[in-house]
Amino acid sequence: MTGTDTDVHAEARPVEAIPGPKGLPLLGSMFELQQDSLGAFLRARRDHGDVVRISAGPPGLRTVVHGVFSAEGVQQVLATESANFRKDNPFYEEVRAAFGNGLLTSQDADYLRQRRLVQPLFTKRRVDGYADAIAQEAAAVTARWHGREGVDLIEEMSRLALRTVARILFGADVEAAVEVIHRSFPVINDYALNRAYAPVNLPREWPTPGNRRAMAAIGEVYAVCDRIIAERRAAPDGPVGDDLLTLLAQAGSEEDGSLDATEIRDQVLVFLLAGHETTATSMAFTLHLLARHPEERARAQREADEVLGERAPTAADLERLPYLTRVLKEGMRLYPAAPVVGRRAVADTEIGGYRIRAGSDVVVAPWVTHRNPDLWEDPERFDPERFTPERSAGRHRYAWFPFGGGPRACIGQHFSMLESVLALATLLRACDLEAADDAEVPVGAGITLQAKGPARVRLRPRA
Known part of the structure; x- marks a missing residue:
């Protein structure tokens, strides 16, 4: 024991x-x-x-x-x-079984090799190049909100974060992946979490209803990732593009070799999990806090107005939005995604x-x-x-x-901060958000922080 x-x-x-x-x-x-x-x-x-x-x-x-x-x-x-x-x-044994042996779960020599191969994909310069995609996906949300009286921020930010990270991962293949991941990830998450905390588990191979449902969801996610990876690797001139999947397929060194198809899929699944759910949590709860605190919301909106005017945000704006960055950090203090x-x-x-x-x-x-x-x-x-x-x-x-620390600190923390601040600035510039009620959203601990109810807000377009 x-x-x-x-x-x-x-x-x-x-x-x-x-x-x-x-x-x-x-x-x-x-x-x-x-x-x-x-x-x-x-x-x-x-x-x-x-x-x-x-x-x-x-x-x-x-x-x-x-x-x-x-x-x-x-x-x-x-x-x-x-x-x-x-x-x-x-x-971690259950997360590893469900999502593969990527950076989140690997250890020892496997982890060090993966980190060396993947680290160049997350330099500040490389990540800053995704600012346009972030801004476009956030602008699409403001367009979808037009004319609506209210939304659930948990659902809305989950969709925004998933579309953003899937677009950056898969490029032109984003639509093929988004719906499968949105449908399947909650099933996989619940399955892994329930097994992790159960005193006794049946073998995954046994055809129980829970096992069959989870294996079907895992198979669906693996299939869409494997298909996109195979198509990239089979291109006549090799993988071409600047999305993360292409860069993963191209990653290699004399010391560490390159990632095979299974290793690429494992990294993709980790990026989808960590880059989608954690950032969605941070954005949703930060917006809900602002919806409940009108003075802080108004100050954040003034900063976004003054810095952005009518233009789309860029990576350089991250340093020009210090108050909104502080708002986000406080949201992550109160509602840490992990x-x-x-x-x-x-x-x-x-x-x-x-x-x-x-x-x-x-x-x-x-x-x-x-x-x-x-x-x-x-x-x-x-x-x-x-x-x-x-x-x-x-x-x-x-x-x-909120991003951990030490040698296993989150490799994507600059990406998360960039996406969150630029998306929040875009949304706050377009809309006033008022909490539908003043109650806190009930939460629980899953693989990431899980809302146990909606975070409803009323919407009012800003002039």
């Missing part, structure tokens, strides 16, 4: 047993984690501190997780001691005065650390000014980590 009690004979100093919620006598915190894991982690930090031990499940099938919530502890797990915390837990990040320790480690044993499952949680009152004054309040240079100075690097 992972996550045994703390070793009280640590060499550095005496280490007490790791505190945590007791839960129910036989099931621990199982129901609490199933119903509201984000709330459970918040309460655990509030009641027990920055390193906690949470057990869930019946004896013999019990899972033990160690939550690490301080900025210093997060830095240890993701950066300074990252080699000791691997993606070997059930969550709210919980899991690892497994491979050696005994001391964090915050407690011994974490080898083999223990460990989670760091932006959802919790971003709300830590020791790091953020009045943490539940929406305040974009937290991210001014003056107020950011001296703040711990891992007080805010």
Whole structure:
């Protein structure tokens, strides 16, 4: 069983047993984690501190997780001691089985080779070249909104982000992929998540209704990706174009060779997952926050008006929109797209005065650390000014980590910031958004942050 009690004979100093919620006598915190894991982690930090031990499940099938919530502890797990915390837990095993062994899930030599091959595709100069596609897709949304009285931002931003990343990945083949991915990804996500947190799983090959439904969705996504990849590779002069798929097919070096068709598909699936759902989450919740805070919305609109006028945004405008960038960062603080990040320790480690044993499952949680009152004054309040240079100075690097950190930090963070800021500027310049109600959108932790209801806003065109 992972996550045994703390070793009280640590060499550095005496280490007490790791505190945590007791839960129910036989099931621990199982129901609490199933119903509201984000709330459970918040309460655990509030009641027990920055390193906690949470057990869930019946004896013999019990899972033990160690939550690490301080900025210093997060830095240890993701950066300074990252080699000791691997993606070997059930969550990543299920994501790997569903979406392949791309950058999100690969490890060791596979990961280093993939990173070296893919990194040149995500330089600032290369990513800035996608600004026109971002602007065009955002403008298409404003055109679709014309004449509508209201929309659900969760659905709308999911479509916008998917179309944008699919266009940048597939170029002219975007239409062939979008509907398949939009239909199939939710089925695959739910399947992987349910298996990751189930105490016992049936083999994927068994023809249960859930397995058959998931395998059909996975097969449909794989088929459309494989077809487009095969057509590119079969072109008489080789892959031609400036979309990411073509660049992946062309990527290679003497040291690392090139990516074969399966490896290209694995990277495409990771880009679709990470570049679609995370950015959609950031944009949807940021817009909903602005819809509930009219003064901040008006200030962001004034900035967009002054910088853009009537023209389409460009990559250079990212630096000219500092207030909107702060708004986005605050939205990502309150609603981080990856709210919980899991690892497994491979050696005994001391964090915050407690011994974490080898083999223990460990989670760091932006959802919790971003709300830590020791790091953020009045943490539940929406305040974009937290991210001014003056107020950011001296703040711990891992007080805010929506893109992770260390050697496995998100390779696409500049793309995500560019897409989000330019799209938000385009939408806010065209429309006033008012929240249909003042309630927060209920959320839960999936592979990414999952809205459990709509984020409805009323629309009013701006002059």
